[in-house]
Amino acid sequence: MSERWYDWIKREEDPARVSELPEALDDLVVLDVSQGHYGAFLTGTYLAELGAEVIKLEPPGGDPMRGWGPADVTANGTGLAFVAEARNKYCVTLNLDKKAGRSLLKGLAARADVLIEGFEPGYLDRLGLGYRHLAKVNPRLIYVACSAYGQFGPDAPGRPREYDLTDQALSGLLHVTGDPDAPPVRVGSWISAYAQAAWASMAVLAAVHWRETSRQGQMIDVSGAEALMRYLEYTVLLYHATGQVRGRTGLYELAVFPYTFVRVKDGYAFIAGYTDPNFQAICRIMGRPELAKDPRFNTTLQRTNPENEVLLRDEIEKWSMNFSSDEILEKVLADPGPGIIVFGPMNPPTKVLTEAHWWERGCFKRVEDPVYGPLLLQMPVWRMTRTPPRLKWACRPLGYHNAHVYAKYFGLGPGRLAELKTKGVL
């Protein structure tokens, strides 16, 4: 190759040229009927980043999610959790309590590729807008329902609303996070919603692919609790195979070690090197090559012995506390190998924002929004050389796209729209 891989791929993925390239999903129309449901909302967001036309339908009073966020700060009155993930969507009002509203949704569903909802299971079905009803007007429709317990199974009926915290509990993630002698600890972000959306969008695209040959849509059921539970690796197999109930191990690990946080001069840092060559590399930069041969630490099996883990972590801290995380990282990068050491500081968000790496790669973007003011947003995660995802706009007010969407799909002009608004349909 005449040009080095690093230079070539950097140029191919240059964030500055994203808008010149086509979008993977720009032929898909998605109805985002999420109301007060972050996982369903995010499913629409991912698809919108990848190019789909995502129409977010809200009741005339607005989605309650517009109020979600920390109590002390808003984006000109709108909740930060909503603004963070409302990107690229068309915001439209529609009242499902009105017959005319329901028939408009049916009309949109007849033309859409995907519908996403996060209502209590059976709610849209009661309105005559469930999958079985909409599939009659559009057999190619892919209908996604998000909930905590799913749409079927003995525990599905009659359950209360889905929250991230209860999903984290059901998934088993809470049970394995934190110190063994202390209560479980919740992951700080709404991680179950992100997991639920990742699964839901993945399933949607698999269904879109299958539809190419089958000409048929289908229904997709995604539980936020199960979305996270699938990430719990060997937890249920361990119980089946050995009868052990996986618990909390705090800074220690059942499967790999060292793989932990240690104190450094300026806070905490993460360090790992659990295979033999990688552990030998850690011992080398610590100036303790003999440690790699110590019978308590010389095999993966020995290093994951729970008592040895404690001893080993203490040995590492004796060394790490003499240096700042930058100083250790310098040693790690200077090490000639063999073996790979994984090391990095525990950064608070404001520190992350000072690092050039993320900005150069386009992970963050500052936008000046005409309505919501100055916004700092995280960007789509995928780098794609042919159809990169992108941010087009951050957020739009309630009903902002009514005229556009209702003209595009129903040919409704200003007069008729005003009438529907007066009647409480929009």
Next chain:
Amino acid sequence: MTDSYFKWAAQLFDAARIHEKPEALHGIRVLDLSVIIFGPATADFLGELGAEVIKVEMPGQGDVTRILGSASFFWKNVSVAFFGMNHSKYHVGIDMHKPDGQALIRKLAARSDIVIENFKAGTLEEKFGIGYRQLREVNPRLIYVANTGFGQWGPFARGRASYDGLAQAVSGLTAITGTPGGHPTKIGNYLGDWYGACMSALGALAALRWRDRTGEGQFVEMAQCEGLLRAMDWTWLYAGLTKRDRPQTGNRDPVFSPSGVFRCKDGYVALVAGTDAEYRGLCRVLGKPGLARNGRKDVDRLDGMIQAWCEKRTRSEVEKIARRHHVPAAPVMTGKDHYESRHLRARRSVWEHDDPVYGTMVEYGPAPKLSATPARIKWAGKPVGFHNEFVLKKVLGLSDEEIRALEAGGVIGKWADRMGAKPPDGWNGEGLLQ
């Protein structure tokens, strides 16, 4: 009507009929060149949806995940940590350090739709001659998925390796988890790997959609640290507007209160009363309906009352009473709870299957339920090189003589007589394909 909805849904998704139905990604072949979790799980998720996944490992020892864990982790000569991201794959042992091994990879890639790797950026191109630019020469329709910690380029991409725990630390997720003071909370699972793998598989399917439309392949990359950055909801907006870090709020959801994790007689429950209606329900649960008039100002006091109420009850009593009042409460479930849940079994979210090599397996099943093309597990992960003959004959049309010659040259190989790589003791050869 609601009853009939659940009856209808139960039929639509009937787990007993999963294997009668088609698979969404039938006919898509994935070449999995990755190890540990992030890469293998990406391939696994596509496999659950019906893709044929060929997992390439170093002959002899194979993927290091096979030997991870303390003694209590080994079951039938392999670590239980190996199975969760290696379902229904075809296992091939190819030494990619050898030119003939690289040639085999090129031939397999020519016949594949998606390649997945998680080597350090540039390694496959510069060291092995089988990077994206080389493989697209033999297959212009190829979708090449590369998973890394920090990405293919950028200041941190030079020389820095990553694991999930590092991604938690450098993304800021650790800093917004737990309570202030004390040591950091390491999230109990390898969250950055699994979520990253989910996003990576999603990126691969977006690329597949583009290829279905145009015939064009492309390079897709996913960086683990960036995956977690992306999944921190309003953290960045908050930092941008206030120049401050969002506070650590422990088990209290910063947006919904009261909320928290409360001790019961037999474990913990999570409880949230985020709406006014749920809050009124909670006041009834606590036997203090009058409290509802005071609003939700004194959350610490409320937490104390919820705790006092919970500790006299079991998780299931708390959940049932709360449910009667429409208050979201859920037990903190363990692996044992998952194993015993009728609900999760009925949904095949806990999936029991009978494997020819490992016998009865109970694992987590596919998360999304697709009514027409349900995702599924077909068999468990297998010893190194278990499907060598089958894959090399079926996909590349090699003869027995050619296969023997590759074996003799050390280009391909199976398991060594080592823990992790080899079959269980007493295995009688069942499941092998020739």
